[in-house]
Amino acid sequence: MDEVFVECEKLDHFGRGLCHVSGKIMFVPNLLPLEKAFVRVISDKRKYMIGEVVRLVKKSDDRIEAKCGLVNCGCAIKAMNYDKTLEFKKNKVTEILKKYSGLDGVIKEIIPSENVYFYRNKITLKVKDGKIGYFKNDSNELIEVKKCFLASEKINKIIGILKELDLSKVKEIVIKDFDEVMIIIDGIMDIELLKECAGSIYMEGKLVYGKEFIIAKLGKFKFYVSKDAFFQVNLEVALKLYNKVLEYLGKSNSVLDLYCGTGTISIFLSKYFESVIGVEINEEAIKCANLNKDLNGINNVRFICGDVSKEIHYLKVQVDSIVMDPPRSGLTKSGIEDILKISPKKMVYVSCDPMTLARDLRLLSSDYEVKEVTLFDMFPWTYHVESVVLCVKK
Ligand SMILES: C[S@@+](CC[C@H](N)C(=O)[O-])C[C@H]1O[C@@H](n2cnc3c(N)ncnc32)[C@H](O)[C@@H]1O
The missing domain is CATH 3.40.50.150 (Vaccinia Virus protein VP39)
Structure with a gap:
């Protein structure tokens, strides 16, 4: 059973379309309630299947054009009307x-x-074979990212700079943007071009440029943001x-x-x-x-x-x-x-x-x-x- 026809009944708690195929549950990312589609079976477990939309046959009125074409990146419901x-x-x-x-x-x-866009002040980018992006949900398959519509404009500018650099010895890069920017690099790379947009750069756990902390403003208060401590995104x-x-x-x-x-x-x-x-x-x-x-x-x-x-x-x-x-x-x-x-x-x-x-x-x-x-x-x-x-x- 490689390709099947399904109708989405509702979304599950992870925002995936829930369908039934021959009495068995199938979860289909990026399929909205009441939509009908031909779906490729990409995983068939004992209790459920995972499908991937090949061709949408009936579109939901709630479907919108997603800002970016990445699939399985974490934005499970980006093709649905915001309300x-x-x-x-x-x-x-x-x-x-x-x-x-x-x-x-x-x-x-x-x-x-x-x-609803560009709201995130922090992202974690994975690097594989010198390319930068996110890991596909539940895997270490890299989805290359040129622009992420969740991350702040400044973070996107830095992604643009990173794409031009040699990242062959880097595993992960975290960028925090609170007007002041902190870049945390797991690996080794040339940071010269990053200095003009960052107030703080860490490499392999050590501060290699700028300040130990950056400052976030929240209401009437100011807060120190550090390398590893949690801060609201x-x-x-x-x-x-x-x-x-x-x-x-x-x-x-x-x-x-x-x-x-x-x-x-x-x-x-x-x-x-x-x-x-x-x-x-x-x-x-x-x-x-x-x-x-x-x-x-x-x-x-x-x-x-x-x-x-x-x-x-x-x-x-x-x-x-x-x-x-x-x-x-x-x-x-x-x-x-x-x-x-x-x-x-x-x-x-x-x-x-x-x-x-x-x-x-x-x-x-x-x-x-x-x-x-x-x-x-x-x-x-x-x-x-x-x-x-x-x-x-x-
Ligand atoms: C969701 S964050 C909340 C932080 C804070 N309320 C805020 O709004 O920025 C959860 C925090 O719990 C901390 N934490 C996790 N396990 C903990 C534990 N067993 N005891 C104390 N703190 C813990 C984490 O380090 C993290 O800072």
Whole structure:
């Protein structure tokens, strides 16, 4: 069975078209609901198949001309009308919260990104055989990139320069653009031509040009951005998300900011709380967080470097509220037990993975009621979505 005719029933949670072929599920990237197509079977597993569109026979009214022709690069829903991508993300989180934590009618809205193109301030480029691009989803096959419509204009300019250079001894290049630019090179190359567009260049882990940190501006605050510490990739949406965290927490005395990164949420909240404690595992992020306190003249925030699951077990503090923004893996079981013992009046859970969010909310539901969820389209054209959840003590 090399080529088959399919009709797309809906999108799966990864933005792929879901079809059935002889009773078996088939996932087809870049196929929209109700579209019909001839599809090549590129993988046939025991429980499902993966297909690739050969010829589209019936087009969806929601289909748009994608800005770039790259396939399987990470922008799973770039050929869908933007409003429909928002609807897809809202439906997806609604479905997951209902199925895995029994929550219904809690999602208030999804906040769009004003900039739907050129919004990313950071990209990671892979280099193979001297060529630069992204790895195809779940493989190390390189898709060459000339221009990426997600990355900032300045990053695209740098991609243009990199393409002219000898990258034969390079594996990966990370570019961060916060007006000031940082380039992090895994490998060895001539950096002379990069110097005029970068404020900081690292090669093989060492600073070889410019400053150790670059500065990002977010609202009224400034933050140090470093080589390895996490920083939000879409600042316009991040600012709206932080304001929602503040709105959900309301006024109270003390707050614990778990998984605080470089302390952005802690510092953002510091004006409205008597005391803030941030916990983060990455030493470089905590170094930035402490510098960020001084940079913004903040003195009611304390940062602790360590694993949240261990630190909160021994943390002898009473806090009114907790904000937590864990990585995709979500909270740990022991972490949840300790959070329940701390027993804050309110919690705000910021999540980049609705599946682990749903799992954790179910475990927290013995003591906490989910009052409201707001979604943020931090990553337009991808299947990813950020959720901000207000939980109140029962
Ligand atoms: C999604 S980021 C959130 C950062 C921050 N809230 C912000 O808005 O910039 C998650 C952070 O959790 C940190 N992290 C991951 N595992 C951790 C753990 N077990 N304990 C503490 N921090 C952890 C990561 O280093 C990362 O900085």
